[in-house]
Amino acid sequence: MSVSTAVSTAAVAAADEPVCRDTSASLPVLGRDVTVPLVTGGEVTYAALDYAASAPALQRVWDDVAAYAPYYGSVHRGAGYLSQLSTDLFENARRTVEEFLDCRDGDQVVFTRSTTDSLNLLAAALPADCQVFVFETEHHASLLPWRNARVTYLNAPRTPGEAVATLERALAERDPQGPALVCVTGASNVTGELWPVRELAAAAHTNGARIVLDAAQLAPHHPVSVRELDVDWVAFSGHKLYAPFGSGVLAGRADWLTEAEPYLAGGGASRKVSRRVDGGVDVEWHESAARHEAGSPNVIGAYSIASACKALTEAGFDTLVAREQHLIDTVRAGLAEVPEVRVLSLFGDDAPRVGVISFVVEGWNSSHFAAALSAEYGIGVRDGLFCAHPLVRTLLGSDPQTQGECGAPEAAPGEKSLNAIRVSFGAGTPDEHVERFVRAVRELVSDGAKWNYRTVEGRCVPAV
DSSP, rough: HHHHHHHHHHHHHHHHHHOOTTTTTSSBBTTTTEEOOOOOSSSOOOOOBBBOOOOOOOOHHHHHHHHHHHOOOOOOOOHHHHHHHHHHHHHHHHHHHHHHEEEEOOOOOEESSHHHHHHHHHTTOOOTTTEEEETSSSHHHHHOEEEEEEEEEEESSSSSHHHHHHHHHHHHHSSSTTTTEEEEESSSSSTTTBHHHHHHHHHHHHTTOEEEETTTTTTTTSSSOOOHOOSEEEEEEGGTTOOHHHHHEEESSHHHHHHHHOOSTTTTTEEEEEOOOOOEEEEESSSSSSGGGGSSSOOHHHHHHHHHHHHHHHHHHHHHHHHHHHHHHHHHHHHHTTEEEEEOSSOOTSOOBSSEEEEEEEEEHHHHHHHHHHHHHOOOOOEETTTTTTHHHHTTTSSSSSSOSOOOOOOOOOOOOEEEEEEEEETTTTHHHHHHHHHHHHHHHOOOSSSSSEEEEEEEEEEE
């Protein structure tokens, strides 16, 4: 039996195990049958509506990983059968990601820990005196890594056209001789709105700059083609792509990555190490993706990403997008019927978006509202500033320089809080979950919470 056949045969056997399939969802996910207790008594099936933070693992991914687990071995460092098999799976996972992203000839796929890790890797590889342009609307993963570069932070645009015009003006004023990089999100982790990536890439290239796409919120919902979008790099995280185990991807042009010192120094990144006569050490580094993958790689994480890429591709993004749009329409229509709810948006109600919606409720502290959704309805959402502090402050109309935390600030139930509530969903979300959410919002606003709550270490929790 070949190394590939061994795992594929086991995967088929695992997939044949009987599981409860939710026919209302496009792709089955783990946790769809988990029940949680309610403070008001009884239990309810948990409604996971915090996909923008971490999406539940696809059943397909879990089955594939479970089938591979007995065959797990070291990667690139062993002559044994399991090492060969693991190396084969790891490198095949790289090729699967290349296909998923429609990479160009010569592009590299580097496996990292997350989008944050990917963008910090690229930041460490920037040429000397590089200028970086980034909108204040970015997630902190793409807002903060550029500490050793000259950074221009661009104000939040209010239309896609304004975003392109703002970038063009900023690039026109830069030093045209030095290297430059634009960093932009594909879909906002706060509003879910799609950004004009292709147009921003054209603006960057026309002005001699390169562009990296933060696709953490885009890749799970829409196809991402490096060729069609004409971006130089793309970064995303496995844990938002229905793939657990802490792995991410940086894919794109090889030159800056090959010319830079390894992100981490160690085994795997080095091709040859020798002692010098003077007692020092000479190192010849790899020029492939291995240059920035020092140490024993997360082969299970990489394999889970590849499995998720295959599952999404086989399900068909046309089908996934159409069904997600149905869920988006359901949530937005339901929230629109509650006058006390204000949905946050940069580009307006008609802007295309993924299944990420943030809002505030008049008269409610956001942490209190989120706690009531969880404790009384079994619904998991996110409240806070979503690691995008400047954007949320702008959308809430507060001072963008106000200090805040990713979690809820100290605010008791009923007090105003400078944060918001975020509901997010995608493949695997049943209709019942979003319908329960809409009903819960309506009932909480009209009838109030059924339970008393208190603030503990900055979070609102049910009083006991």
